[in-house]
C-alpha cells in the first residue's frame with residue numbers, strides 16, 4: 001500500500017485534505033493525524049474491521065483497547081451506559097484537551113475497539129486538525145499512538161512515516177505535537193476515580209477538581225508477576241530504544257558525577273549517550289549529549305522525550321544514561337515513560 005502524506009497548517013486548515021482523509025475513515029481505512037499529545041493512528045471506532053486493521057498495522061496485541069476520539073460532547077452519550085458526576089466535572093475543566101476517561105460502554109462500541117472489555121476510553125482532543133478530521137468523518141475515531149507497538153510514541157509525522165509507511169492509507173503532517181506525552185487516563189467508571197496513566201493533566205490537577213483520586217500501582221512501579229495494570233496497555237514493554245537505558249537520579253552534583261563515573265566504566269567500543277537537561281549538558285565527558293529540555297520548564301522535557309529516545313536509535317547509541325526527575329506534577333508522567341524505557345533500571349544517588 002502506498003501511504004499518502006499531506007502537510008496541513010492548523011491555522012489555515014486545507015479542507016480538501018481533511019475531506020480525503022475523512023473519506024478514507026468512512027470507507028474503513030487508516031489515517032495518522034496530529035493531536036496535542038502524540039500522533040494518532042485513526043480509524044472508524046464503530047467499524048470492527050477498521051479496529052482490526054489498526055491492531056495489525058501497529059502489531060498491537062488485541063487485548064489492548066483503543067481510545068475513541070470525539071469532536072463534540074454530544075458524541076459521548078451514545079458510546080457509554082452512564083456519565084458519572086465526576087466525568088462531568090473533569091469534562092468541564094479539561095475537555096477539549098489531553099485527558100482520556102474510562103466509562104462503562106454501550107452496545108454501540110464493538111468489542112474489537114474495547115479490547116473485549118465492558119468499558120470504553122473516550123477523549124475529546126483540542127488539536128484543530130484532529131477536531132476537523134473527526135467532524136468530517138462523522139464518527140468517533142479510534143486512535144492509538146501511531147507507532148509500531150513497543151516503540152516510542154510519535155510526536156512528529158516523520159516518526160509515523162518511519163514506523164508505518166506502506167501499512168496505512170494516509171499521514172496528515174501537522175508539525176510537532178504540543179505536549180508530546182500520551183493523554184492522562186482516569187477511570188471514572190467506579191466509586192473512586194483512579195489514575196491509570198499519568199500525562200499532562202497532572203494528578204495534582206485532577207485532585208483539585210475531584211478531591212480523592214487513587215493511583216494504579218502500574219503508574220509508578222514495575223508490577224510483580226501475576227499482577228495486572230488497570231489499563232491493559234501499561235503491562236507491555238514500551239518506548240524502548242535498542243540501546244540499554246539506565247536512569248540516574250538524586251542530588252544534581254552527585255548525579256552528574258555518577259553518570260561520568262558510569263561512562264568511564266563502559267567498554268570503549270560502545271557508543272554512549274546521555275539524556276541531559278539544559279542545565280547540566282556541558283558537564284558530561286566522552287559521550288554524545290542529547291539535550292532534552294530545561295528542569296525549569298518540565299513541559300519542554302515532556303515534549304522532547306520520545307524524540308530523544310528515537311534519536312538514540314538513529315545515532316546507533318548502545319548505552320544511554322538518563323537524568324532522573326522528581327515524580328511530582330509533570331515529572332510523574334515523564335518518569336513513568338522513562339522508567340519503562342529503562343526497564344525500571346534506576347540508580348539513586
Ligand code: AMP
Nearest residue numbers: 065119120121144145182231232233234
Ligand atoms: P494509546 O492509544 O497507544 O495511547 O494506548 C491507549 C491506552 O489506553 C492503553 O494503555 C490502553 O490499555 C488504555 N485503555 C484503552 N481503553 C481502556 C479501557 N477501557 N480501560 C482501561 N484502559 C484502557
Ligand code: MG
Nearest residue numbers: 144145153182
Ligand atoms: Mg501507545
